[in-house]
Amino acid sequence: MxxxxxxxxxxxxxxxxxxxxxxxxxxxxxxxxxxxxxxxxxxxxxxxxxxxxxxxxxxxxxxxxxxxxxxxxxxxNALHSIEREGVIIKVNYTRSNRLDIMEICSVIGAKIVYMGTQSLVIEYFGEPEMVQSLLLNLRPMGIQEVARTGELALQKEQK
Known part of the structure; x- marks a missing residue:
């Protein structure tokens, strides 16, 4: 647990x-x-x-x-709290994977914040499960570096 x-x-x-x-x-x-x-x-x-x-x-x-x-x-616990995590990912960038990366970012809601000649940097802030999904989907592209915030959590209103 x-x-x-x-x-x-x-x-x-x-x-x-x-x-x-x-x-x-x-x-x-x-x-x-x-x-x-x-x-x-x-x-x-x-x-x-x-x-x-x-x-x-x-x-x-x-x-x-x-x-x-x-x-x-x-x-x-998940029912009574809001959980979020941030991540910045540097991934290999080529002509052949450019559209795949852009589609993954679009579906998940991540943002490309830097585009170089051989790599790009993606940022995302959201549910921890979506951070995992983003990393899993970008792994085949060649992740060079990852920086994560760790989870942030706040309790919702108390009843």
Whole structure:
């Protein structure tokens, strides 16, 4: 099972290191990690994606809540949250694959932001599954380089 945690923390030096250390000590794997300052410069938001069973997800949430610098922990699920990911991809570009690349980008909603003589750069921001689909479809063209943001997630309105 895949778990997404939205963790609001004090924006101080060493907080991320403590959280990463917690995961390492407990043997939890961090699959994706995204960190950024919120609208309040004293507070940061961390999105952590991890894999494990229900018990593991429960333990992660409990351990995060015990951290001094943690303000709030939310264990998000797909029904009650919005999940997005960004990617920039450099792909081989030839006359023979140009139309294929343009069609893939058009179908998925990706944008070509740079076109050189032998490569082009594509950007996309959307659902994580669509990022995977874009990469899968571009792989036969020859992907040179990929930069991904990691997942971002926000809880929808609370009822």
């Amino acid at each position: 895949r778990g997404i945690f939205s963790v609001t923390v004090e924006n101080r030096s060493g907080v991320l290191s403590k959280i990463a250390g917690l995961f390492a000590r407990r043997g939890f794997n961090i699959e994706q990690l995204t960190v950024g300052e919120t609208d309040d410069p004293t507070v940061s938001s961390i999105t952590i994606v991890s894999e494990g069973d229900d018990r593991t997800m429960e333990q992660i949430e409990k351990q995060l809540n015990k951290q001094i610098d943690v303000i709030k922990v939310r264990h998000l």
